[in-house]
Amino acid sequence: MKELNLDIFPKISNDQWKKLAENQLKGVNPDDKLKWRNSAEISLEGYYDQSDLQELEYLNTYFSQVKSHRWKLYEEVTVKDEKEANRQILNALMGGCDGVILSIENPDLLDGALKEVDRNICDISIRSNEHINPEGLSGMMIMPDGNCLLVEETENPISQLLEVLKGEDQNFIYRNAFSDFFLEISTVRALRFLLGEAGRGNNHIHTYIPKHQSNEHQWFLNTTAGLASILGGSHSIDFTTAIGDPRISRNTGNLIREESGIDEYTDQCGGSYYIEVLTDKIIKGVKEKLK
Known part of the structure; x- marks a missing residue:
């Protein structure tokens, strides 16, 4: 297979993107128009590039030293x-x-x-x-006799991580996944970083997929939230059964492992501009609450 030459694509700066976006928005400032909030009410920009990683080298430094599992x-x-x-x-x-x-x-x-x-x-x-x-x-x-921290189900990653960090140092952390794909990846990454910083890097992060009111939706939730949790770095995961047949839920995990090849890894999403920024925002949000 011929190697891809990525140098053929032009380099686009943040200023160039803003000019193009402003033109398409008919003069409206894209910094104002395209700002948004995700499901956790975290404020985000409409565009990220390499320049946004300049102050986030600490994440790369940390995850490059973490052993794969x-x-x-x-x-x-x-x-x-x-x-x-x-x-x-x-x-x-x-x-x-x-x-x-x-x-x-x-x-x-x-x-x-x-x-x-x-x-x-x-x-x-x-x-x-x-x-x-x-x-x-x-x-x-x-x-929970001394070995497990059961985290109360929540829709807010900052609240979830605060509960973990304020709890006693336990070997096994039992938490729920979030349905937002990128939010789940970033939350688990932020949790891994904060645990490592607190000297609790050996804690086992177990994630379960919450039950959805729709059985059909549950199948998709298991796949997307499960994959996101794995990409973020959960050590173990279990998939919720939607229709009384655990074989289907179990095979979701088997397919993710066998078909995607995501088995042993360190930080597969590291370097993604959006995920790095979102991870940083969650970490800073937790630290602000801990002051």
Whole structure:
């Protein structure tokens, strides 16, 4: 395949773009006309280019030093009947999941639910309001008994990140994704940077896709929000089931991993003008609130 020569495209400066935009807007100042706010009410410009990255080198410096990681596909299983839960867990693991998150109220059901599950080759995490004796549960993460920070569902990335940073330093951060594709990428990147700056760079960021009122919309939300969360740097993710068949949601993750090749990475969206600026705005917004 012939290599692309990108030098054949003319270099366009910010001033040149503004002049062209002003002409097309019939004399209206594009700085005023094209400014907008995203779903998180963050103010943004209509155009970004290389010049906007001049003061954002700190992001490149940080992410260039972050080790790549393989993101994991999890599935959440509610344990009410141990036989049914066991069936769901085995189906999830055989269907490509790296692990499961068990939502369980009765600890007596745990052994039956995990029958024939090899805990040495998969991740098992537990969400429970009841005390669970960790004896015999080596390799399993008990939530929220000292290991997990459950972040309240929110539509505002700055509020979400504030909740994480103000919370205790936990190994496992359980957060919701945002439906805005670029906002989700930038939010996870901002979270990774802020955790690293706070000396919490080893925290595991787990993202789940919130349930949408429309089942049809949920399929698209799983794909777009899931991909965005992965591109941003989540360590694990689970996809919400919309129609009672977790296989479809599970395979969304499998397709993203196998078809896109996005498996191990450091910061694939680094250098994107808009995403870098949006990441910076979220970081500054969080720091302003922390003062």
